[in-house]
Structures are given as C-alpha cells and as structure tokens.
Amino acid sequence: MSAPTSGPRTLLALNWKMNKTTTEARAWGRELAGGFERGDVEVAVMAPAISLPGLKESLPGGVDVGGQDVSAHESGAYTGEISAAMLRDVHATYVIVGHSERREYHGETDAVVAAKARQAQAHGLTPIVCVGEGLEVRERGEQVAYTLAQLRGSLDGVAENVVVAYEPVWAIGTGKTATADDAEELAAAIRGALREQYGELAAGLRVLYGGSVKPDNVASICAQPNVNGALVGGASLKVDDVLGMVNALK
Secondary structure, eight states, X not given: XXXXXXXXXXXXXXXXXXXXXXXXXXXHHHHHHTTOOOOSSEEEEEOOXXXXXXXXXXXXXXXXXXXXXXXXXXXXXXXXXXXXXXXXXXXXXXXXESOHHHHHHHXXXXXXXXXXXXXXXXXXOEEEEEXXXXXHHHHTTOHHHHHHHHHHHHTTTOOSOOEEEEOOGGGTTXXXXXXHHHHHHHHXXXXXXXXXXHXXXXXXXXXXXXXXXXXXXXXXXXXXXXXXXXXXXXXXXXXXXXXXXXXXXX
C-alpha cells in the first residue's frame, strides 16, 4: 500500500515530556532561532504547559507549540487539568493525546483518548493521537491487529483534522528502534484504517513514527511511503539534534 506521490508536509513533533523549566525553554527557543531555517519540514514543540507562552515568544517563525496532554472536559472542578481552551489561548496548534506513558501510568483508555481528541478539535487544536504495541504483543505477531483496534477506539467520533503517531512501546526510551520496514508496515495499516474512517481525506492525513528517533535514522524512517514525520522524545531536548533532524529531512 503506497501513499500518494505528493503527500502531506513532513512534521517533526518534539515531545519534551517533563523536562526544562520556563527559563530553560526560552533559552532553547533562542538557540533554535539562531540556526533554524524555515523549509519543507514543519516543526512543533510540545513543551510543559507552563512553559508554552515564554517558549512561543522565543521561537523562530514557522515553529509551532503544542500541549503534551489535554483534559477531556470543557472546564470545571478538575484539579490539575489543562483545558483545550487554555492551550489555544497560549497559541498552541497541536496537542498529544493517548501517549503510551499516559495510557500506562494514568490508565487512559481509548474512550478517554477519543474524548480528549474531540475536545481538542472543538477548540481548534489538532490532536496527535498516539497508538502502538508493547513487546509481548509484538512477539505474538499481533502488532497490526492490536494497533488498529486501539486506533479505531481512539478515533471514535473524532473528525479528520487529526495526526496519528505510531509509537512501538518497546522502542521508547530504550535505544531500540524499529526498522524502517517495521515503521512502514504499521503506518500502511494505519493509513488503511484512516481510509476506512475518513475516505479520500486519509491521503492528506499525517502518520508519524515515534520511537528513539534521532538525526541518524529520521531520514530513512520518513522516506517510507506512509510515514509523514516523527514524534521525537529524547532527541528533542538538544537544539543540535533538532537541527540535525531538520537538515536530514531536507
């Protein structure tokens, strides 16, 4: 299964996780501005919510910011939650929902992920919906069936302005990396599921790969027909690595 020859613009979604203070985030943004050249690759930084306003001010033009999570609720008595309206108010463009760490450590179900994605869309944010399998599932050879079931549940009632990130959980933060062929296998299956749900619009939707992405492997992964970018964790924290990935994709 192949993607269209003129596919969607490549996206590097940088997930800082729980790293960098607001002061450090501003400094990172200024450092990036010193070496970043706007091109064909779209870059979005998913920083801790408290750092988004300061980071946005320091970033070069053409680099977006986004949230790492969002509440499934509009507003109200939900202590510690961040609403979609709050993220949009600080000029966020994207928000990650259903990251494997949220699913594992906070017990988020597909239904919760779908509710968060719908809430994000209601406020003009593009959700990056994460799906992917752990080691046991992969060893049983059930990675496609598992991931597509997770995807369908996580996209219940979700409109087409969505990005999907495939993150093989066994490769996150371990230094292990799925081969480019492994990434394409799942990305192609995801593309097929998106086509079932959204029809011809699926050709323009982006499927990202996330799992130990670095400057030395990002190009081979993103060269796959159905991979349109990467969700980057550890390598997103150093400006040199980010610039290296951007340059590798030129």
